Amino acid sequence: MSLKLKKDIKKKAILLVGILCIVTVVFFIFKMFNKPLIAFKKNPVEVEINESIDPTSYIEEIHGKYKSSDVKIDASQVNTKKLGEYTIQYALNDKKYDLTVKVVDTHAPTFKVKNLDIDVGMKVDVKDVVSDIKDATKTKAYFKKDYDFTKEGKQNVTVVVEDEGGNKTEKEIEVNIVKDTEKPELTGLHDLTVKVNGDIDYLSGLTAKDNRDPSPKITVDSSDVDLKKTGTYTVKYTVKDRSGNADTFTRNVKVLKKVVTKAVPSSEEKIVYLTFDDGPSENTKKIIDILDKYDAKATFFVTGNNKKCNKYIKEAYEKGHTIGLHTYSHDYKEVYSSMDAYFDDLNKIGQMVKEQIGFVPKYIRFPGGSSNTKSASYCKGLMTTLVTEVQNRGYQYYDWNADSTDAVRNNQAVSVLVKNGTSSKAKNINLLMHDTAAKSTTVEALPKIIEHYQKLGYTFKGIDDTSFTPHHGVNN
Numbered sequence: 001m002s003l004k005l006k007k008d009i010k011k012k013a014i015l016l017v018g019i020l021c022i023v024t025v026v027f028f029i030f031k032m033f034n035k036p037l038i039a040f041k042k043n044p045v046e047v048e049i050n051e052s053i054d055p056t057s058y059i060e061e062i063h064g065k066y067k068s069s070d071v072k073i074d075a076s077q078v079n080t081k082k083l084g085e086y087t088i089q090y091a092l093n094d095k096k097y098d099l100t101v102k103v104v105d106t107h108a109p110t111f112k113v114k115n116l117d118i119d120v121g122m123k124v125d126v127k128d129v130v131s132d133i134k135d136a137t138k139t140k141a142y143f144k145k146d147y148d149f150t151k152e153g154k155q156n157v158t159v160v161v162e163d164e165g166g167n168k169t170e171k172e173i174e175v176n177i178v179k180d181t182e183k184p185e186l187t188g189l190h191d192l193t194v195k196v197n198g199d200i201d202y203l204s205g206l207t208a209k210d211n212r213d214p215s216p217k218i219t220v221d222s223s224d225v226d227l228k229k230t231g232t233y234t235v236k237y238t239v240k241d242r243s244g245n246a247d248t249f250t251r252n253v254k255v256l257k258k259v260v261t262k263a264v265p266s267s268e269e270k271i272v273y274l275t276f277d278d279g280p281s282e283n284t285k286k287i288i289d290i291l292d293k294y295d296a297k298a299t300f301f302v303t304g305n306n307k308k309c310n311k312y313i314k315e316a317y318e319k320g321h322t323i324g325l326h327t328y329s330h331d332y333k334e335v336y337s338s339m340d341a342y343f344d345d346l347n348k349i350g351q352m353v354k355e356q357i358g359f360v361p362k363y364i365r366f367p368g369g370s371s372n373t374k375s376a377s378y379c380k381g382l383m384t385t386l387v388t389e390v391q392n393r394g395y396q397y398y399d400w401n402a403d404s405t406d407a408v409r410n411n412q413a414v415s416v417l418v419k420n421g422t423s424s425k426a427k428n429i430n431l432l433m434h435d436t437a438a439k440s441t442t443v444e445a446l447p448k449i450i451e452h453y454q455k456l457g458y459t460f461k462g463i464d465d466t467s468f469t470p471h472h473g474v475n476n
Contacts, residue, residue, distance in 0.1 A: 037063050037092045038071065044100035047080055048107070049136045049165075055088050058099055066092055079103070083137065083164055105165030109135035113159055115174045119212060119243040121150050129173055130159060137164035144170065152179045180243040184210035186218070189251040190466055192235075195394050196257055197228060199359040202235055205464030207297075207320065213241035222253075230255050261362070261396040263469035266428040270458040273428070273467060274298035274450075275400065277326055277365060279435030280309035280316075286443045287435060288316055294450045296460035299398075300435065301326035301365040304352050313356040322462030323356075324363035324398070325349050335367055336375035336382055339389065346395075362395045363463050369399045371472035383476040398463060399472040400432035404445070410438035417445035422452040428468035429458070 041060040047053055055073045062068060071092050078086040078101050088099045111133040118124060130141045144158035155175045162168045188205035208216040221236040233253045240246040276287060279302050291298055299322040302313055317323050327335055328349035335345045350360035366386070368374055375382050390397055402424040404417050421431060431449070433442050450460065461467065 035063055036097060037066060037095060038090050038097045039063070040097075040099055044085070044102050046102045046104050049083060049103055049105045050081055053078060053080060053101065055090075055099075058088070059090070062092070064093075105135075105137050105163055105167060107136065108167040108169045109133055109139050109161045109163050110169065111141070111161050111171070113171045113173050115176070117176045117178065118149065119180045120152055120177055122242060124149055124175070126159060129157075130161065133161055135161075135163045135167075139163045147175075149175065149177055152177050178212070180212050180241065180245060182211045183245045183247040184208055184213065184216040184239045184241045186237055186239045186247070186249045188464065188466075189237075189249055190464075191252045191254060192465070193254045193256060194227065196230060196255055198394060199354070199362075200225075200227065200253065201357075201359050201361065202253075204322075205466060206237070208239050210241040210245075213243070216241045225253050225255070227255055230257055258392075261391045261394060263396070263471055264465075264467060266426070266468045268427055270456070271428050271468070272453050272458045272460050273430045273463055274433065274446075274460060275301060275324075275365070275398070275430060275463070276433050276435035277301045278303055278330065279306070280312040281306055281435050281439075282309065282437045283439060283443050284309060284312035284316065284435055287446065288312065288319060288321070290443070290446050290450070291321065291460075292319065294447070294454070294460070296450055297321055297462040298460065299324050299363070299463045301363075301398075302349065302353060303330050304328035304349050305330060306436075307352075310352070310356055313353060317357045320462065322363065322464065323353055323361050324365060324463065325353065325361055325395075326365050327367045328352065330367055332367060332374045333378055336378045338379055339382065339385055342382070342386060343393075346390075364390060364395050364397050365399070366397055369472055370397060371399065371475050373475050376476040381476060383474045387471070387474055396469060397471070398430060398467075399470045400430045401426060401470045402429050402431040404431060404433045404442065404449070406434050406439055406442045406445075407432070411441045414441045414445045414448075417441060418448045418452075421445060421449040429453070430468065430470045 038059060039061040040058055045058055053075065055075045056068060071090055074089045078088060080103050083103050083105060086101045086103065088101055090097045090099065112131050113129050116124065116129055126141045126143055133139050139161050141159065141161045144160050147155065147157050155177060157173050157175050158170055159173060160168055160170050187207050190205060192200060192204060194200040202220045202222055203218065206218065208218050210216045217240050219238040225233040225235060233255065234250050235253055237249045238246055276298060279300055297320055300316050301324040303326050313323055325346060328345045329335060335342055354360050366372065370383055370387050387397065404421040406412050406417055
């Protein structure tokens with residue numbers, strides 16, 4: 001290789017190195033002057049759902065002469081109550097920097113389960129075994145696989161609860177599958193009496209019981225009854241449990257030209273008739289649930305003052321409770337202005353109830369009871385007339401022989417209600433209580449009252465034709 005060629009190569013190498021040095025210097029100068037003013041510790045960041053965020057805590061360093069107070073932060077788009085990806089925008093010296101925030105759920109749900117005792121072939125809903133689910137997001141509960149409940153015996157079943165974040169918790173329950181062959185029973189089949197063209201409750205006084213099904217179904221066949229013609233007729237009942245076991249029963253219905261109801265004296269059986277006036281209300285559902293829990297029946301003397309809750313009239317009736325008539329308006333001045341005014345009000349509440357349960361009940365409670373003195377301010381001697389006339393028209397009125405005193409004031413102390421509500425030692429107790437939104441303490445006291453009398457051997461029944469009929473002395 002000639003000396004000249006070597007010199008040319010050396011010059012080119014030096015030139016190339018020089019160019020590379022210049023490029024490197026320019027690059028570092030460019031990087032230095034274009035270096036982000038804000039450096040994040042991590043991007044993106046994860047935040048647990050429902051946790052609060054501090055946007056400044058995500059900044060690792062601020063370059064240059066700037067301070068954290070110079071940074072303008074917009075975190076308005078971040079919703080930590082909902083899973084998803086959001087952006088926090090940081091602005092400094094007319095430049096903007098985005099940080100991605102991922103709202104996540106990493107905690108699995110917690111819940112409670114219970115074992116099941118079912119009949120062969122019953123459909124099982126996961127809601128029947130799962131309760132008290134707790135999680136930060138929406139959850140769904142399901143069985144881990146399809147289980148066969150058509151075979152008798154015990155079976156282990158896995159329940160899964162999954163949240164929106166995909167977290168799952170599994171628990172195992174035992175399902176005891178029993179073959180039920182026992183027929184249900186029907187009690188309370190006393191004769192019914194009704195006047196010609198009158199309304200009748202064919203289920204009055206009936207109680208269906210089964211060894212396994214808590215709510216056997218009753219089907220009524222009243223095709224033999226002619227309410228337009230006097231006579232004695234037969235009603236047929238079929239009672240079927242959830243396993244399909246069924247039995248039939250009959251009772252007589254007497255249709256008369258005129259029915260005059262009579263008071264029924266107290267019996268030797270220990271019975272509590274829980275009665276709730278002034279409903280339905282927002283508390284009616286709570287009362288029904290408590291009664292279900294204790295397998296207790298009651299009577300609801302209803303009004304027309306809270307129509308948005310009228311659905312609870314039907315629910316109470318379908319659960320075996322008695323529906324009675326109290327008053328449509330509960331306006332003493334209006335109701336007790338005359339006998340015609342009273343029956344206009346009674347007919348109005350009767351028709352309202354009929355829309356819910358299909359007939360007009362014949363059990364009533366006067367506003368203030370038959371012993372009220374307020375009626376005297378509007379019509380002298382009215383109650384003396386009414387107590388006879390309602391019975392002549394086929395109704396029966398019920399006062400009370402025990403008082404919870406919840407009418408004294410709204411939300412009377414629970415301790416007072418329990419003390420007064422459990423003070424009676426009578427064999428047949430008709431206990432006065434009230435069902436309005438302002439009587440929440442009555443709901444709270446109810447379990448203790450029921451437990452007290454159950455320990456003493458009392459049963460809880462709804463009013464029917466055979467029930468003890470307490471009548472007060474009339475004061476007007």
